[in-house]
Amino acid sequence: xxxxxxxxxxxxxxxxxxxxxxxxxxxxxxxxxxxxxxxxxxxxxxxxxxxxxxxxxxxxxxxxxxxxxxxxxxxxxxxxxxxxxxxxxxxxxxxxxxxxxxxxxxxxxxxxxxxx
Amino acid sequence: xxxxxxxxxxxxxxxxxxxxxxxxxxxxxxxxxxxxxxxxxxxxxxxxxxxxxxxxxxxxxxxxxxxxxxxxxxxxxxxxxxxxxxxxxxxxxxxxxxxxxxxxxxxxxxxxxx
Numbered sequence: 001x002x003x004x005x006x007x008x009x010x011x012x013x014x015x016x017x018x019x020x021x022x023x024x025x026x027x028x029x030x031x032x033x034x035x036x037x038x039x040x041x042x043x044x045x046x047x048x049x050x051x052x053x054x055x056x057x058x059x060x061x062x063x064x065x066x067x068x069x070x071x072x073x074x075x076x077x078x079x080x081x082x083x084x085x086x087x088x089x090x091x092x093x094x095x096x097x098x099x100x101x102x103x104x105x106x107x108x109x110x111x112x113x114x115x116x
Numbered sequence: 117x118x119x120x121x122x123x124x125x126x127x128x129x130x131x132x133x134x135x136x137x138x139x140x141x142x143x144x145x146x147x148x149x150x151x152x153x154x155x156x157x158x159x160x161x162x163x164x165x166x167x168x169x170x171x172x173x174x175x176x177x178x179x180x181x182x183x184x185x186x187x188x189x190x191x192x193x194x195x196x197x198x199x200x201x202x203x204x205x206x207x208x209x210x211x212x213x214x215x216x217x218x219x220x221x222x223x224x225x226x227x228x229x230x
Contacts, residue, residue: 006159042221045218055216093159107159107160
């Protein structure tokens with residue numbers, strides 16, 4: 001039973017390009033969460049999705065960032081026109097049902113985005 | 117506005133001794149608290165959790181204590197082992213907005229010396 005899979009592990013983009021980060025949740029998990037970790041900081045919540053629905057995007061920047069979790073395929077976090085401040089580790093987590101306290105969320109290994 | 121704070125960025129402990137990691141929170145709406153362990157280049161791994169209706173939860177070498185009146189929780193690891201060396205994040209859930217998101221502290225780097 002594979003864990004949460006994120007790809008790519010490392011992504012380098014030039015300023016102004018688009019970054020697409022993928023997250024395949026654990027088998028049977030229909031709830032996905034994206035977190036961002038800036039250097040020397042803790043993880044910050046970005047968005048919570050269920051299949052085909054955005055449940056909570058209160059942590060997502062209003063511009064340039066979008067997320068989706070289609071019926072088929074992985075969840076995608078998309079960052080348009082990247083800037084240096086977007087450089088961070090982006091973590092995806094999944095759970096079989098709404099967590100805390102009923103179940104825990106399992107994290108992927110993250111995608112480290114570097115904007116040059 | 118940091119709602120979950122880990123004021124010690126690092127902690128060093130001798131192997132076999134107790135490690136105590138501390139965490140403070142400001143939002144009284146949090147009702148569930150978790151500790152995650154993170155190795156370099158990996159995602160956080162769930163360690164132990166506690167509901168706000170309890171004041172202690174134990175799992176093997178790991179015990180989490182919650183003091184609601186002080187808005188403080190701590191993670192005790194005893195005995196500490198070199199493999200415990202990692203960054204430990206305190207996290208909380210249940211505040212405003214979606215109850216499904218976690219609010220993380222900035223982490224404490226634990227080093228267990230052999």
